[in-house]
Amino acid sequence: MNTVTKTSAARAVDASKIYGSGDAEVRALDSINVEFASGMFTAIMGPSGSGKSTLLHVLAGLDTVTSGEVFIGDIELSTLKDKDLTLVRRDRLGFVFQSFNLIPTLNALENMTLPLSLGGRKADSAWQDEVVKAVGLGDRLGHRPNELSGGQQQRVAVARALLSKPEIVFADEPTGNLDSRSSSEVLSFMRAAVDNFGQTIVMVTHDAGAAAYADRVVFLADGSIEAELMNPTSATVLDRMKQLGG
Amino acid sequence: MWRVTLKGLLGHKLRFMLTGLAVLLGVAFMAGTLVLTDTIQVIFDDLVASVNDGTDAFVRSNEVVDSAFGEERNRVSADLLPQVRAVQGVAQAEGDLQFYAQVVDAKGEAIGNPGRGAPSFGFIWNPGRLNAYRLVAGNSPSAAGEVVIDRGTAKKGNLRVGSRVKVLSQSAPEDFKVAGIVTFGEADSPAGASVSLFTSEEAQRLSGAVGQYDGISISAVDGVSQEQMVRRIDAALSDPKVEVITGATLTKENQDQFTQQLSFFSTALLAFALISLFVGSFIIFNTFSIIVAQRTREIGLMRAIGASRSQIVKSVIAEAALVGILASAVGLGIGILLAAGLKALLAGLGIDIPAGATQVLPRTIILCLGVGTFVTIAASVLPSRKASRISPMQALRSTGSDPMKQLGRRSTIGVVITAVGIGSLLYGLFGNVGNPTLFVGIGALVVFLGVAALGPVIARPVSRLLAAPLPKLKGMVGVLARENAVRNPRRTASTAAALMIGVALVGFITIFAASIKNSIATAVDSAFTADFVVAAKGGGPPSLSGFSPDLAQKIKEVPGVGASSGLRFAGAELQGKGVFVIASDPATSTQLFDVKPESGDFKQLGINDVAVSSDRMKKEGWVLGQRISAKFPKGASTLKITAVFGMGQQAGLSDYFISLAGYDAHYTQQLDSQVYAKVADDANPRVVGRDIKKILKEYPTAELLDQEQFKATRSGQVDQILNLIYALLALAVVIALIGIANTLGLSIVERTNELGLLRAVGMTRRQLRSAIRWESVIIALLGTALGLVIAVFFGWALVTALRDQGLAGFVAPVDRLAVIVVLAGLAGVIAAILPARRAARLNVLDAISQE
Structure with missing residues (x-):
């Protein structure tokens, strides 16, 4: 079912996530098996309640699976204690959320370097220059989030995710709150990160247009994988969604 | 609206417990203070009443000096006693004396923690109704060398009838035999004080009051009222320096004196309770401000669906009132428990407060609930007004107001308030006003509010x-x-x-x-x-204790002591003003203290002379050789300013020095507060010190x-x-x-x-x-x-x-x-x-x- 083109950056093996019990039992993830290849931009799609966000959260170490295993590289997350899990997030993963992405008391540059400085590290300055240039904020690096537009804020969030050179970046509806112009700015930036820097990105979205920026689309329904699509376009994604009845 | 208020409270129990705690602690402190002092007051009133229970009338001198050391009254002649006894309707009349008498046990330790705990008194043992004590062992004192002690003292010193004890008084330490042991009603001793009772002659000798009494207590026959008794005795006595009062008046006076002392104590404690509440009000203000900010959406929504501004204000204030009442009520309860605990603590420290019901007066309940609730409501007024200004539109916007607005106006207001506070404070301190404490207190309070108002600008x-x-x-x-x-x-x-x-x-x-x-x-x-310097261990209570002049005499006789003098502190009225006076030996004083003599001769201070500091001379406009009027416990007199010196009150001494001979003539009790000694040039200070210490073995309340x-x-x-x-x-x-x-x-x-x-x-x-x-x-x-x-x-x-x-x-x-x-x-x-x-x-x- 899964296509593995390169080495896997993250994978879930027989992973289940069950909420409640008895009649109220909800299987958010139902023995799912999926791998995400390095250097690839993957979009996860599916209707509400399909488990796409849950999948992202367990892969990112923000939530735990009820059974099965989740790996980041070779590290199995379900056995880790909170502290080690936190360090995995800090040193190996990057995050972009739909909103509340930035700390309001820190300026754009401080927000970008936050995971690094939490680890007491500094960004490689050449790399930082490159990311800062790519994020296209120019002289607004010293501004606080409330002085930036929504698109700018999300680009800062992406830059933060990239700056620590993580093994994988997870993005949860990163353009969900943006207008179409800002959305394409953010998505292009993410696309460029994959193309130019070989970054691995896994993005949850419900927007076919956003999914079209990815290399591969995984469709979820009822906690398991329904279908997938390589080199998608908006049209092929919409087409497949129709087929799946979403 | 009320339901919303109530739900808001129940929804955030922890938050309101913390807010309530800020009020609760202050109220508990206040309630504890009031209950404790009321309880002590009632116990002491009862105590005084039972001491004076058999007294229908009291004869005493009308010469009295009221100073910082308390009221000091002249004694009366013992010759009055037969005259009083002869008055018709007198069932019994006895002379009274109260004086310093400290019992020392066999190990040479002073009993009853002098210098810290309750005082030690000597009294005349009077028979019949005029005796407040009850013999529980042995007999009343009937001869010289016999003493009756209270059961508390007996227990502490492990003493029984027949034991030998030493008694310190204003005459030299003497041995006594314990003739009997008494209780005070049911209590071992009156409020933990150490009591020793002597025959009239012994008491007079020990207190230097031969032929004298503090006063005469009279018990009337049945059918003669206190007022009648007073009138009859008054008519029978012709001494213009003597007054007669009823037993009730005596009791009332004693009670009032104690009330005054106690109110100093309770006022101080209440001040600290109010400080706690003041601090608590900041917490309440803060909590309500934050809650209002966090509820902006909710309040906006309420406004959108039709709640009026005043309804919003009322709902916030109602919330505060509820918190205030609840917290005050719990605080009151805790305060009452606290008072009982404090009483136990005092008992543990040797201040034995006799058993008595805990007094929770209606005034305590009303004051505690009222103040606690008022503080809470007052602190929530500003936040509630802020809440009422939230527009319905803000229901739609997210929270997060601009915290920096209005700061310009705020800094002006803050500066003005602070300046007013500083002004009031300085005026109170330097302005020569009638009630400085008020101006200083309000000034301090306003300074706090001013700086708090400036806070956001400085923060x-x-x-x-x-x-x-x-x-x-x-x-x-x-x-x-x-x-x-x-x-x-x-x-x-x-x-x-x-x-x-x-x-x-x-x-x-x-x-x-x-x-x-x-x-x-x-x-x-x-x-x-x-x-x-020989001083009382632990500082000592200010009045009614000290050392017999015998100690100073013995120290003077120690080989190698070049100069020495006892030192006494006293209150007097000079030119109608209450002042603090030091008495010392003028012959040696200038060797013991560098008072920086300026003019006149310090050494020439006689019985009716006084030395005055140059500061005081300037302030009063006096000149050397001038005579000033003086009032002492033993009556009025005129003092001549014989010497002027430099180091007065400013140097921690007094502006007035008199001679010990003058003190003898003008005061009833003769006790040295301290004894100073200077080693002669050719003597070894270490040897002299050792020799003085040997003398102090007889004086266990003193230290070198x-x-x-x-x-x-x-x-x-x-x-x-x-x-x-x-x-x-x-x-x-x-x-x-x-x-x-x-x-x-x-x-x-x-x-x-x-x-x-x-x-x-x-x-x-x-x-x-x-x-x-x-x-x-x-x-x-x-x-x-x-x-x-x-x-x-x-x-x-x-x-x-x-x-x-x-x-x-x-x-x-x-x-x-x-x-x-x-x-x-x-x-x-x-x-x-x-x-x-x-x-x-x-x-x-x-x-x-x-x-």
Whole structure:
């Protein structure tokens, strides 16, 4: 079912996530098996309640699976204690959320370097220059989030995710709150990160247009994988969604 | 609307428990004070009433001096007794004497912790109705050398009938045989005092009152009223210096005297309770402000669906009233328990308060509930007005108001209020007003409010300054702590203001005490030329104790003592003004104290002479050789100013010196407070000291001190009071800490999303806790910094105002103030424990996705 083109950056093996019990039992993830290849931009799609966000959260170490295993590289997350899990997030993963992405008391540059400085590290300055240039904020690096537009804020969030050179970046509806112009700015930036820097990105979205920026689309329904699509376009994604009845 | 209020309360139980706690503690303190003092009052009133139970009339001298040392009255001649007994209707009349008599046990220890605990008295044993004591063993004293003691003293000293004891009084120490043991009603002793009873002759001899009594107690036959008795005796006596009062009047007078002393104590405690409540009001204000801000959407929605402004105001105030009433009620209950506990504690310290029902007067209940509720409601008025200004439109917008608006106006208002406060304070201190305490107290209060109003303006720059080293020290955690501390300057400032008050008072009292200690040291260094001083152990109570002049005589006879003198402190009226007088031996005084004689001859001080400081001479416009009127316990007289000296009250001494012979002539009791000695040039001070110590074996209440030790014991006494005040202020500081914890807790709720994000991108729990801890420390240090600035100002103002009353100058004890800063920082750490733990436990995913 899964296509593995390169080495896997993250994978879930027989992973289940069950909420409640008895009649109220909800299987958010139902023995799912999926791998995400390095250097690839993957979009996860599916209707509400399909488990796409849950999948992202367990892969990112923000939530735990009820059974099965989740790996980041070779590290199995379900056995880790909170502290080690936190360090995995800090040193190996990057995050972009739909909103509340930035700390309001820190300026754009401080927000970008936050995971690094939490680890007491500094960004490689050449790399930082490159990311800062790519994020296209120019002289607004010293501004606080409330002085930036929504698109700018999300680009800062992406830059933060990239700056620590993580093994994988997870993005949860990163353009969900943006207008179409800002959305394409953010998505292009993410696309460029994959193309130019070989970054691995896994993005949850419900927007076919956003999914079209990815290399591969995984469709979820009822906690398991329904279908997938390589080199998608908006049209092929919409087409497949129709087929799946979403 | 009421349902919404109630639901709001129930929905945030912890928050309201913390807010309530701020009120509760202050109210408990207040209730405890009132209940305790009322209870002691009733117990003591009963005690006095039962002492005077059989007394229908009392004859005494009308010559009296009322000074800082209490009321001192002349004695009456024993010749009056037969005259009184001859009056028709007198069933019994007996002479009374009350004097210093300290029982010493077989081991040579003074019984009953003199210098700390209850006093030790000697009395005449009177038979029949005029005796308040009940024999439980042995017999009444019937001969010279016999004493009857109270059962408390007997138990403490392990004494029984037939035991030999030594008794210290104003005559030389003497051996007595315990003839009997008494109780005071059911109690072992009256309020823990040590009592010894003697025959009339022995009592007169021991108190230097041969042929005299303090007064005569009269018991009337049945059918003769107290008033009738007084009238008959009054008619029978012709001495114009004698007055007759009823037993009821005597009881009332004694009770009133005690009430006055007790009210000083209760007023002081109530002041500290009010300080705690004042600090608590900041916490309440802060909590309600934050809650209103957090509920902006909810309130906006209520406005949108038709709630009026006044309904919003009422709902917030109703919430406050409910919290206030509940907290005050619980505080009242705790206060009552606290009073019982304090009574037990006092008993443990040897202050034996006889059994008596705990007094919870209606006044206590009304005052505690009223003040607690009022403070809570008053503190919520501003937040409620703010709530009412929320527009329905704000229901739609997200929270987060602009905290910097109106700061310009605020700084003007703050500066004006602070200036008014400073003005009132300085006016009270330097303005020669009738009621300085009022102006100073209100001034201090207004300064606090003014600085609190200025707080939001100062908070940001000062916090940034205080937190400047943090980013270097703690990296990103430090940056976050600093930014969080300054992100809402209003909130930070009002949280810090609560601690500011406590720190200001602690710092002020520390500075004041250091200045006093410095003055003592300066005075001792400059005026103390003796080598040794014999003083009461532990300082000693101010009146009705001391040493027999026999001690000074014996020290004088020690080989190698060059000069010595007993020293007595007394109150007198000079030219109609109550003053503090020192009596010493004029022949040796100038060798023992460097009083810096200026004119006249100190050595020539006779019975009716006085030496006056040059400061006082200038102030009063007196000249050497002038005669001034004086009033002493033994009557009025005229004193001649025979000498003028330089080191008066300013140097910690007195503006007036009289001779010991003068004291003998003008005062009834003859006890030395201290004895000074200077070693002769050719003698070895160590040998002399050793010889004096040998004499002191007979005087277990005395200790020998050299200059340095004397300084140290005096400083020790100041430290004792200082520690007591620290303990009383501790509550205000604890309440301020609850405030910091409360604010942090509420802030964390507001920042849930942010905390989730931080945790998601890799902040460890430990780092998160650390950031909150440092934020708390910054707030605490902000309060401390502001508090210390105020403390230095208050301290400087008071010390300067008291300069002519013996304070040498302003001293800021840097080491102690540094300790305050460190402790405040630690307090910040403690206040952060719970909020930090709560924040660290947040589920990352829930936190991020929280709306």
